[in-house]
Amino acid sequence: MAKSHAEVKVLGTWASPFVMRVRIALNIKSVAYEFLQERLWEGKSELLLKSNPVHRKVPVLIHGDDTICESLIIVQYIDEVWPSAPILPSDPHERATARFWAAYLDDKWFPSLRAIGMAEGEDARKAAIGQVEEGLMLLEEAFGKCSQGQAFFGKDQIGYLDITFGCFLGWLRVTEKMSGIKLLNEINTPALLKWANRFCNDAAVKDVMPETEKLAEFAKMLRGRVRATPTS
Amino acid sequence: MAEVKLLGTWPSPFYYRVVWVLKLKGIAYEFIEEDLNNKGPLLLQHNPVHKKIPVLIHSGKSICESMIILEYIQEIWPQNSLLPADPYDRAIARFWIKFAEDKVNPLAFAGFYGEEQKKAIRDSLEMLETTEEHALRDKTFFGGDKIDLVDIAFGQLSQWLQMVEDVTNVKLLDASKFPRLQRWINNFKQVPIIKENLPDYQEMFAYFKALR
Numbered sequence: 001m002a003k004s005h006a007e008v009k010v011l012g013t014w015a016s017p018f019v020m021r022v023r024i025a026l027n028i029k030s031v032a033y034e035f036l037q038e039r040l041w042e043g044k045s046e047l048l049l050k051s052n053p054v055h056r057k058v059p060v061l062i063h064g065d066d067t068i069c070e071s072l073i074i075v076q077y078i079d080e081v082w083p084s085a086p087i088l089p090s091d092p093h094e095r096a097t098a099r100f101w102a103a104y105l106d107d108k109w110f111p112s113l114r115a116i117g118m119a120e121g122e123d124a125r126k127a128a129i130g131q132v133e134e135g136l137m138l139l140e141e142a143f144g145k146c147s148q149g150q151a152f153f154g155k156d157q158i159g160y161l162d163i164t165f166g167c168f169l170g171w172l173r174v175t176e177k178m179s180g181i182k183l184l185n186e187i188n189t190p191a192l193l194k195w196a197n198r199f200c201n202d203a204a205v206k207d208v209m210p211e212t213e214k215l216a217e218f219a220k221m222l223r224g225r226v227r228a229t230p231t232s
Numbered sequence: 233m234a235e236v237k238l239l240g241t242w243p244s245p246f247y248y249r250v251v252w253v254l255k256l257k258g259i260a261y262e263f264i265e266e267d268l269n270n271k272g273p274l275l276l277q278h279n280p281v282h283k284k285i286p287v288l289i290h291s292g293k294s295i296c297e298s299m300i301i302l303e304y305i306q307e308i309w310p311q312n313s314l315l316p317a318d319p320y321d322r323a324i325a326r327f328w329i330k331f332a333e334d335k336v337n338p339l340a341f342a343g344f345y346g347e348e349q350k351k352a353i354r355d356s357l358e359m360l361e362t363t364e365e366h367a368l369r370d371k372t373f374f375g376g377d378k379i380d381l382v383d384i385a386f387g388q389l390s391q392w393l394q395m396v397e398d399v400t401n402v403k404l405l406d407a408s409k410f411p412r413l414q415r416w417i418n419n420f421k422q423v424p425i426i427k428e429n430l431p432d433y434q435e436m437f438a439y440f441k442a443l444r
Contacts, residue, residue, distance in 0.1 A: 054331070054362055068323045070330055080319040092307040096295045103297055104281065138281060 004081050006064030008033040011048055013040060015218050017110075017167035018071040019059040020208050024163050025075045027204035029082040041225070072102055075163060088160045094146070095160075098153070101142050102164040109135040110168055116175055117219070125179070132175075132183055139165065140189045147191075151198055158202055166199040173212040174219050236261040239275055239287040241268055243431035243439065245339070245388040246298040247286045252384055253302050255425045257309045299329055302381055314380045325382050328367045328374060332385035335359040338393040342400055342444060349402070356404045363389075364410050372419055379423055389413065390420050391430050399440050 008026065010033050012019030026033050038048055038058055051060045051067040061068045061077065068074050079087040089095050112131040119125040146153040146161060153161035176183050184193045200209050238254065238261050240247030254261050266275050266285050278287045278294035288295045288304065295304045306315055316322045336359060344352045363386070368374060374382035389405070397403055407414040420426055 054366060063320075066320050068320070068327075070327055073323050073326045073330065076326065077319050077323040080322070092304055093290075093293050093295070095307070096300050096304040099300045099303065100296055103300065 003064065009036055009062040011036050011038060011051060011060040011062065012058040013038050014210055015215060016058055017171060020167040021071045021163050022059045022061060022074050023208040024204050025078045025087060027208070028085050028087060028158065029078060031082055072164065075160065087163070089154070097146065098159070098161045101139070101161050105164055105168070113168065113171065113175060116179060129179065129181060133188065136183060136189050136192065140192050143191050143195060152195065158199065158204065162199055166205065169196055169200060170210050170212060170215050174216045177212065177216055235291055237264055237289040238262070239264050239266050239278065239289070240285045241266050243436045244285060245392050248429065248431070249298045249384050249387060250286045250288060250301050251429050252387070252425060253305050253314065255429060256314065257305065257312050259305070259309055299333060299385060302384065306381070314384070325380065328382045329385040331367065336386060336388055338388055338396040342396045342440060353402065353404065360405060360410055360413060364413050368412050368416055370412070373416065379420065383420060387420070390417050391433065395433065395436050395440060398437060399444060
Protein backbone atom coordinates (compact mmCIF):
# COMPACT_ATOMS: atom_id res chain seq x y z
CA MET A 1 0.00 0.00 0.00
CA ALA A 2 1.52 3.28 -1.10
CA LYS A 3 -0.35 5.10 1.67
CA SER A 4 1.45 3.32 4.50
CA HIS A 5 4.76 4.84 3.31
CA ALA A 6 3.58 8.44 3.58
CA GLU A 7 5.08 10.66 6.27
CA VAL A 8 3.70 10.32 9.80
CA LYS A 9 3.58 13.11 12.39
CA VAL A 10 2.06 13.16 15.85
CA LEU A 11 0.92 16.41 17.44
CA GLY A 12 0.98 16.11 21.19
CA THR A 13 2.50 16.73 24.58
CA TRP A 14 4.82 14.50 26.66
CA ALA A 15 2.47 14.46 29.66
CA SER A 16 -0.78 13.52 27.93
CA PRO A 17 -1.83 9.89 28.40
CA PHE A 18 -3.96 10.15 25.26
CA VAL A 19 -0.97 11.17 23.15
CA MET A 20 0.98 8.27 24.64
CA ARG A 21 -1.57 5.81 23.24
CA VAL A 22 -0.79 6.92 19.71
CA ARG A 23 3.00 6.75 20.20
CA ILE A 24 2.77 3.25 21.71
CA ALA A 25 0.64 2.06 18.78
CA LEU A 26 3.15 3.42 16.25
CA ASN A 27 6.01 1.81 18.21
CA ILE A 28 4.23 -1.57 18.16
CA LYS A 29 4.01 -1.28 14.38
CA SER A 30 7.62 -0.04 14.10
CA VAL A 31 6.40 3.02 12.22
CA ALA A 32 8.74 6.03 12.31
CA TYR A 33 7.11 9.38 13.07
CA GLU A 34 7.96 12.97 13.86
CA PHE A 35 6.74 14.11 17.28
CA LEU A 36 5.62 17.74 17.20
CA GLN A 37 5.32 18.96 20.76
CA GLU A 38 2.59 21.44 21.53
CA ARG A 39 3.31 23.97 24.24
CA LEU A 40 -0.31 24.23 25.32
CA TRP A 41 0.37 26.72 28.09
CA GLU A 42 1.64 29.14 25.45
CA GLY A 43 -1.55 28.76 23.40
CA LYS A 44 -2.48 26.32 20.68
CA SER A 45 -0.39 26.23 17.51
CA GLU A 46 -1.70 27.11 14.05
CA LEU A 47 -1.18 23.51 13.01
CA LEU A 48 -3.29 22.18 15.89
CA LEU A 49 -6.13 24.63 15.25
CA LYS A 50 -6.09 23.76 11.56
CA SER A 51 -5.82 19.98 12.09
CA ASN A 52 -8.48 19.66 14.77
CA PRO A 53 -10.86 22.58 14.30
CA VAL A 54 -13.75 20.83 16.07
CA HIS A 55 -12.06 20.01 19.38
CA ARG A 56 -8.65 21.79 19.20
CA LYS A 57 -7.12 18.97 21.26
CA VAL A 58 -4.16 16.60 21.11
CA PRO A 59 -3.35 13.98 19.98
CA VAL A 60 -3.64 14.49 16.23
CA LEU A 61 -2.12 12.07 13.72
CA ILE A 62 -1.00 13.59 10.43
CA HIS A 63 -0.47 10.87 7.83
CA GLY A 64 0.50 12.27 4.46
CA ASP A 65 -2.32 14.70 3.65
CA ASP A 66 -4.78 13.20 6.13
CA THR A 67 -5.44 14.18 9.73
CA ILE A 68 -7.05 11.85 12.24
CA CYS A 69 -8.21 12.95 15.72
CA GLU A 70 -9.29 11.24 18.98
CA SER A 71 -6.74 8.87 20.53
CA LEU A 72 -8.68 5.60 20.29
CA ILE A 73 -9.83 6.34 16.76
CA ILE A 74 -6.21 7.03 15.82
CA VAL A 75 -5.11 3.71 17.40
CA GLN A 76 -7.75 1.82 15.39
CA TYR A 77 -6.68 3.65 12.23
CA ILE A 78 -3.02 2.72 12.85
CA ASP A 79 -4.06 -0.91 13.39
CA GLU A 80 -5.92 -0.94 10.06
CA VAL A 81 -3.28 0.80 7.93
CA TRP A 82 -0.35 -1.29 9.28
CA PRO A 83 -1.81 -4.78 9.79
CA SER A 84 1.31 -6.52 11.18
CA ALA A 85 1.51 -6.97 14.98
CA PRO A 86 -2.27 -6.55 15.48
CA ILE A 87 -3.47 -4.31 18.31
CA LEU A 88 -7.20 -5.10 18.39
CA PRO A 89 -8.23 -8.71 19.08
CA SER A 90 -9.18 -10.68 15.98
CA ASP A 91 -12.33 -12.16 17.53
CA PRO A 92 -15.33 -9.76 17.19
CA HIS A 93 -16.67 -10.48 20.69
CA GLU A 94 -13.24 -9.92 22.24
CA ARG A 95 -13.02 -6.70 20.22
CA ALA A 96 -16.39 -5.56 21.58
CA THR A 97 -15.22 -6.38 25.12
CA ALA A 98 -11.99 -4.39 24.63
CA ARG A 99 -14.01 -1.42 23.31
CA PHE A 100 -16.42 -1.71 26.24
CA TRP A 101 -13.63 -1.42 28.83
CA ALA A 102 -11.92 1.33 26.84
CA ALA A 103 -15.16 3.36 26.97
CA TYR A 104 -15.46 2.62 30.71
CA LEU A 105 -11.89 3.83 31.29
CA ASP A 106 -12.37 7.07 29.39
CA ASP A 107 -15.94 7.89 30.47
CA LYS A 108 -15.92 6.73 34.09
CA TRP A 109 -12.59 5.60 35.53
CA PHE A 110 -10.16 8.31 34.44
CA PRO A 111 -12.56 11.13 35.40
CA SER A 112 -12.87 9.50 38.85
CA LEU A 113 -9.04 9.43 39.14
CA ARG A 114 -8.85 13.12 38.28
CA ALA A 115 -11.61 13.83 40.81
CA ILE A 116 -9.27 12.77 43.63
CA GLY A 117 -6.91 15.65 42.87
CA MET A 118 -9.77 18.13 42.58
CA ALA A 119 -11.74 16.97 45.65
CA GLU A 120 -12.39 19.66 48.25
CA GLY A 121 -12.52 18.35 51.79
CA GLU A 122 -11.74 14.98 53.33
CA ASP A 123 -15.18 13.43 52.70
CA ALA A 124 -15.09 14.29 49.01
CA ARG A 125 -11.56 12.90 48.76
CA LYS A 126 -12.51 9.62 50.45
CA ALA A 127 -15.53 9.26 48.15
CA ALA A 128 -13.39 9.90 45.06
CA ILE A 129 -10.77 7.38 46.19
CA GLY A 130 -13.54 4.83 46.86
CA GLN A 131 -14.81 5.21 43.30
CA VAL A 132 -11.37 4.67 41.79
CA GLU A 133 -10.78 1.60 43.94
CA GLU A 134 -14.15 0.13 42.97
CA GLY A 135 -13.27 0.67 39.31
CA LEU A 136 -9.89 -1.03 39.77
CA MET A 137 -11.60 -4.12 41.21
CA LEU A 138 -13.80 -4.31 38.10
CA LEU A 139 -10.71 -3.94 35.93
CA GLU A 140 -8.87 -6.64 37.92
CA GLU A 141 -11.72 -9.02 37.10
CA ALA A 142 -11.74 -7.91 33.46
CA PHE A 143 -8.00 -8.56 33.29
CA GLY A 144 -8.54 -12.15 34.44
CA LYS A 145 -11.14 -12.74 31.72
CA CYS A 146 -9.30 -10.99 28.88
CA SER A 147 -5.75 -12.21 29.56
CA GLN A 148 -6.79 -15.85 30.07
CA GLY A 149 -3.74 -16.46 32.21
CA GLN A 150 -1.33 -14.58 29.93
CA ALA A 151 0.70 -11.43 30.52
CA PHE A 152 -1.57 -8.74 29.04
CA PHE A 153 -5.20 -7.87 28.34
CA GLY A 154 -4.14 -8.60 24.75
CA LYS A 155 -2.89 -12.03 25.94
CA ASP A 156 0.72 -12.63 24.87
CA GLN A 157 1.43 -9.07 23.75
CA ILE A 158 0.14 -5.62 24.54
CA GLY A 159 -3.10 -4.79 22.78
CA TYR A 160 -5.87 -2.20 22.61
CA LEU A 161 -7.00 -2.42 26.20
CA ASP A 162 -3.44 -2.54 27.57
CA ILE A 163 -2.71 0.69 25.69
CA THR A 164 -5.98 2.35 26.71
CA PHE A 165 -5.50 1.59 30.42
CA GLY A 166 -1.71 1.57 30.62
CA CYS A 167 -1.38 5.17 29.44
CA PHE A 168 -2.99 6.26 32.73
CA LEU A 169 -0.37 4.55 34.92
CA GLY A 170 1.82 7.64 35.14
CA TRP A 171 -1.04 9.75 36.50
CA LEU A 172 -2.15 6.87 38.72
CA ARG A 173 1.30 6.80 40.32
CA VAL A 174 1.29 10.58 40.77
CA THR A 175 -2.10 10.30 42.52
CA GLU A 176 -0.76 7.51 44.75
CA LYS A 177 2.24 9.67 45.64
CA MET A 178 0.16 12.76 46.40
CA SER A 179 -2.55 10.93 48.36
CA GLY A 180 -0.29 8.44 50.13
CA ILE A 181 -2.58 5.56 49.10
CA LYS A 182 -1.56 2.53 47.08
CA LEU A 183 -4.48 2.30 44.65
CA LEU A 184 -2.92 -0.71 42.90
CA ASN A 185 -1.95 -3.15 45.62
CA GLU A 186 -1.22 -6.80 46.47
CA ILE A 187 -4.51 -7.28 48.31
CA ASN A 188 -7.15 -5.90 45.95
CA THR A 189 -5.43 -5.85 42.56
CA PRO A 190 -2.54 -8.35 42.60
CA ALA A 191 -2.80 -9.19 38.90
CA LEU A 192 -3.03 -5.54 37.78
CA LEU A 193 -0.06 -4.64 39.98
CA LYS A 194 2.13 -7.14 38.13
CA TRP A 195 0.60 -6.18 34.76
CA ALA A 196 1.44 -2.51 35.37
CA ASN A 197 5.15 -3.31 35.75
CA ARG A 198 5.18 -5.51 32.66
CA PHE A 199 3.39 -2.83 30.66
CA CYS A 200 5.77 -0.03 31.68
CA ASN A 201 8.79 -2.19 30.82
CA ASP A 202 7.52 -3.18 27.39
CA ALA A 203 9.76 -2.04 24.52
CA ALA A 204 6.92 -0.09 22.87
CA VAL A 205 6.13 1.78 26.10
CA LYS A 206 9.42 2.39 27.95
CA ASP A 207 10.56 5.49 26.09
CA VAL A 208 7.22 7.26 25.99
CA MET A 209 6.04 6.69 29.58
CA PRO A 210 6.94 9.85 31.52
CA GLU A 211 8.77 9.50 34.86
CA THR A 212 6.47 9.81 37.86
CA GLU A 213 8.69 12.55 39.40
CA LYS A 214 8.51 14.69 36.28
CA LEU A 215 4.73 14.23 36.05
CA ALA A 216 4.29 15.08 39.74
CA GLU A 217 6.21 18.34 39.27
CA PHE A 218 4.10 19.10 36.20
CA ALA A 219 0.89 18.41 38.18
CA LYS A 220 2.04 20.81 40.92
CA MET A 221 2.77 23.48 38.34
CA LEU A 222 -0.68 22.99 36.75
CA ARG A 223 -2.38 23.21 40.12
CA GLY A 224 -0.50 26.39 40.98
CA ARG A 225 -1.54 27.87 37.66
CA VAL A 226 -5.20 26.94 38.20
CA ARG A 227 -5.22 28.42 41.70
CA ALA A 228 -3.52 31.61 40.53
CA THR A 229 -6.17 32.16 37.85
CA PRO A 230 -8.88 34.44 39.21
CA THR A 231 -12.33 32.90 38.92
CA SER A 232 -14.87 35.07 37.14
CA MET B 233 -33.97 -20.51 21.18
CA ALA B 234 -33.20 -17.41 19.11
CA GLU B 235 -29.52 -16.89 18.35
CA VAL B 236 -29.83 -13.10 18.59
CA LYS B 237 -31.67 -11.38 21.42
CA LEU B 238 -32.02 -7.68 22.02
CA LEU B 239 -32.76 -6.30 25.47
CA GLY B 240 -34.34 -2.90 25.13
CA THR B 241 -36.96 -0.40 26.16
CA TRP B 242 -39.40 1.74 24.24
CA PRO B 243 -38.80 4.64 23.42
CA SER B 244 -35.05 4.68 24.06
CA PRO B 245 -33.21 6.08 21.03
CA PHE B 246 -30.21 3.86 21.93
CA TYR B 247 -32.39 0.75 21.65
CA TYR B 248 -33.82 1.99 18.33
CA ARG B 249 -30.29 2.35 16.88
CA VAL B 250 -29.78 -1.40 17.25
CA VAL B 251 -33.24 -2.21 15.85
CA TRP B 252 -32.50 -0.13 12.75
CA VAL B 253 -29.17 -1.85 12.07
CA LEU B 254 -30.48 -5.38 12.69
CA LYS B 255 -33.32 -4.71 10.25
CA LEU B 256 -31.11 -2.95 7.66
CA LYS B 257 -28.96 -6.08 7.61
CA GLY B 258 -31.92 -8.46 7.63
CA ILE B 259 -30.95 -10.15 10.91
CA ALA B 260 -33.69 -12.01 12.78
CA TYR B 261 -33.79 -11.36 16.50
CA GLU B 262 -35.93 -11.78 19.60
CA PHE B 263 -36.88 -8.57 21.40
CA ILE B 264 -36.98 -8.72 25.18
CA GLU B 265 -38.56 -5.66 26.78
CA GLU B 266 -36.92 -4.47 29.98
CA ASP B 267 -38.74 -2.60 32.72
CA LEU B 268 -36.07 -0.16 33.86
CA ASN B 269 -37.87 0.40 37.16
CA ASN B 270 -37.68 -3.30 37.86
CA LYS B 271 -34.55 -4.60 36.14
CA GLY B 272 -34.73 -8.28 35.29
CA PRO B 273 -32.13 -10.99 35.95
CA LEU B 274 -31.19 -11.18 32.25
CA LEU B 275 -30.16 -7.51 32.18
CA LEU B 276 -28.28 -7.74 35.48
CA GLN B 277 -26.48 -10.86 34.27
CA HIS B 278 -25.52 -9.49 30.86
CA ASN B 279 -24.70 -5.88 31.78
CA PRO B 280 -23.57 -6.04 35.42
CA VAL B 281 -21.32 -2.96 35.11
CA HIS B 282 -23.88 -0.41 33.85
CA LYS B 283 -27.22 -2.26 34.09
CA LYS B 284 -28.42 -0.36 31.02
CA ILE B 285 -30.09 -1.19 27.74
CA PRO B 286 -29.58 -1.95 24.93
CA VAL B 287 -27.78 -5.26 25.34
CA LEU B 288 -27.27 -7.66 22.45
CA ILE B 289 -27.02 -11.34 23.32
CA HIS B 290 -25.52 -13.38 20.48
CA SER B 291 -25.17 -17.14 21.01
CA GLY B 292 -25.17 -16.51 24.74
CA LYS B 293 -22.48 -13.81 24.69
CA SER B 294 -23.39 -10.25 25.64
CA ILE B 295 -22.38 -7.00 24.00
CA CYS B 296 -23.20 -3.67 25.68
CA GLU B 297 -23.22 0.02 24.65
CA SER B 298 -25.20 0.79 21.50
CA MET B 299 -22.40 1.97 19.20
CA ILE B 300 -20.14 -0.92 20.30
CA ILE B 301 -23.04 -3.27 19.52
CA LEU B 302 -23.33 -1.70 16.06
CA GLU B 303 -19.62 -2.16 15.27
CA TYR B 304 -19.98 -5.79 16.42
CA ILE B 305 -23.00 -6.36 14.17
CA GLN B 306 -21.14 -4.74 11.26
CA GLU B 307 -18.22 -7.16 11.76
CA ILE B 308 -20.26 -10.36 12.16
CA TRP B 309 -22.79 -9.52 9.42
CA PRO B 310 -20.94 -7.42 6.83
CA GLN B 311 -23.78 -7.44 4.25
CA ASN B 312 -25.20 -3.99 3.47
CA SER B 313 -22.06 -2.45 4.94
CA LEU B 314 -22.63 0.54 7.21
CA LEU B 315 -19.03 1.72 7.55
CA PRO B 316 -16.58 2.86 4.85
CA ALA B 317 -13.96 0.31 3.75
CA ASP B 318 -11.07 2.79 3.57
CA PRO B 319 -9.30 3.22 6.96
CA TYR B 320 -9.18 7.03 6.71
CA ASP B 321 -12.86 7.35 5.76
CA ARG B 322 -13.67 4.95 8.57
CA ALA B 323 -11.67 7.05 11.05
CA ILE B 324 -13.68 10.13 9.97
CA ALA B 325 -16.94 8.19 10.39
CA ARG B 326 -15.86 7.08 13.89
CA PHE B 327 -14.92 10.68 14.75
CA TRP B 328 -18.46 11.85 14.01
CA ILE B 329 -19.99 8.85 15.75
CA LYS B 330 -18.02 9.81 18.88
CA PHE B 331 -19.08 13.45 18.47
CA ALA B 332 -22.73 12.35 18.31
CA GLU B 333 -22.23 10.13 21.39
CA ASP B 334 -20.66 12.94 23.40
CA LYS B 335 -22.76 15.91 22.30
CA VAL B 336 -26.16 14.77 21.00
CA ASN B 337 -28.52 14.00 23.86
CA PRO B 338 -31.88 15.70 23.38
CA LEU B 339 -33.55 13.63 26.11
CA ALA B 340 -31.11 15.04 28.69
CA PHE B 341 -32.11 18.53 27.56
CA ALA B 342 -35.65 17.86 28.78
CA GLY B 343 -34.29 17.71 32.33
CA PHE B 344 -32.79 21.21 32.41
CA TYR B 345 -34.36 24.37 33.79
CA GLY B 346 -33.30 27.98 34.41
CA GLU B 347 -29.57 28.72 34.11
CA GLU B 348 -28.76 25.10 33.33
CA GLN B 349 -31.20 25.20 30.43
CA LYS B 350 -29.62 28.39 29.06
CA LYS B 351 -26.22 26.70 28.98
CA ALA B 352 -27.75 23.58 27.45
CA ILE B 353 -29.30 25.71 24.70
CA ARG B 354 -25.91 27.28 23.91
CA ASP B 355 -24.24 23.85 23.84
CA SER B 356 -27.00 22.41 21.63
CA LEU B 357 -26.76 25.24 19.11
CA GLU B 358 -22.98 24.84 18.97
CA MET B 359 -23.43 21.11 18.40
CA LEU B 360 -25.97 21.71 15.62
CA GLU B 361 -23.71 24.28 13.93
CA THR B 362 -20.72 21.93 13.96
CA THR B 363 -22.87 19.07 12.69
CA GLU B 364 -24.34 21.15 9.86
CA GLU B 365 -21.06 22.79 8.77
CA HIS B 366 -18.49 20.08 9.33
CA ALA B 367 -20.18 16.69 9.52
CA LEU B 368 -23.10 16.83 7.12
CA ARG B 369 -22.07 19.66 4.78
CA ASP B 370 -23.75 19.20 1.37
CA LYS B 371 -24.32 15.46 1.55
CA THR B 372 -27.78 13.86 1.49
CA PHE B 373 -26.83 11.59 4.37
CA PHE B 374 -23.80 11.56 6.68
CA GLY B 375 -22.91 8.33 4.85
CA GLY B 376 -23.18 10.01 1.44
CA ASP B 377 -25.85 8.63 -0.91
CA LYS B 378 -27.14 6.16 1.63
CA ILE B 379 -27.27 6.02 5.41
CA ASP B 380 -24.47 4.52 7.46
CA LEU B 381 -23.56 4.22 11.14
CA VAL B 382 -22.98 7.98 11.38
CA ASP B 383 -26.62 8.65 10.37
CA ILE B 384 -27.70 6.02 12.90
CA ALA B 385 -25.59 7.73 15.59
CA PHE B 386 -27.26 11.08 14.84
CA GLY B 387 -30.68 9.39 14.64
CA GLN B 388 -31.93 11.08 17.81
CA LEU B 389 -32.09 14.38 15.93
CA SER B 390 -34.80 12.90 13.73
CA GLN B 391 -37.73 12.52 16.09
CA TRP B 392 -36.57 12.69 19.68
CA LEU B 393 -35.26 16.25 19.32
CA GLN B 394 -38.57 17.52 17.96
CA MET B 395 -40.42 15.78 20.76
CA VAL B 396 -38.18 17.40 23.39
CA GLU B 397 -38.64 20.81 21.72
CA ASP B 398 -42.43 20.36 21.94
CA VAL B 399 -42.33 19.17 25.56
CA THR B 400 -40.04 22.00 26.73
CA ASN B 401 -41.33 24.71 24.34
CA VAL B 402 -37.78 25.50 23.28
CA LYS B 403 -36.96 25.56 19.56
CA LEU B 404 -33.41 24.37 18.97
CA LEU B 405 -33.36 23.23 15.36
CA ASP B 406 -34.71 26.21 13.43
CA ALA B 407 -35.02 25.05 9.81
CA SER B 408 -34.01 28.48 8.50
CA LYS B 409 -30.75 28.34 10.51
CA PHE B 410 -30.07 24.65 9.84
CA PRO B 411 -31.50 23.92 6.38
CA ARG B 412 -29.20 20.98 5.67
CA LEU B 413 -30.01 19.27 8.95
CA GLN B 414 -33.71 19.83 8.39
CA ARG B 415 -33.42 18.21 4.95
CA TRP B 416 -31.45 15.35 6.49
CA ILE B 417 -34.19 14.77 9.09
CA ASN B 418 -36.82 14.60 6.35
CA ASN B 419 -34.70 12.25 4.21
CA PHE B 420 -33.71 10.04 7.15
CA LYS B 421 -37.32 9.55 8.24
CA GLN B 422 -38.24 8.49 4.70
CA VAL B 423 -35.70 5.63 4.57
CA PRO B 424 -38.09 2.61 4.61
CA ILE B 425 -36.54 0.73 7.57
CA ILE B 426 -36.38 3.95 9.63
CA LYS B 427 -39.91 5.00 8.65
CA GLU B 428 -41.31 1.64 9.73
CA ASN B 429 -39.37 1.66 13.01
CA LEU B 430 -39.89 4.95 14.78
CA PRO B 431 -41.75 5.26 18.07
CA ASP B 432 -45.24 6.72 17.72
CA TYR B 433 -44.86 10.49 18.13
CA GLN B 434 -48.00 11.14 20.18
CA GLU B 435 -47.29 8.26 22.54
CA MET B 436 -43.70 9.41 23.03
CA PHE B 437 -44.79 13.03 23.62
CA ALA B 438 -47.36 11.96 26.22
CA TYR B 439 -44.81 9.73 27.94
CA PHE B 440 -42.14 12.45 28.31
CA LYS B 441 -44.65 15.16 29.20
CA ALA B 442 -45.84 12.96 32.08
CA LEU B 443 -42.23 12.31 33.18
CA ARG B 444 -41.48 16.02 33.26
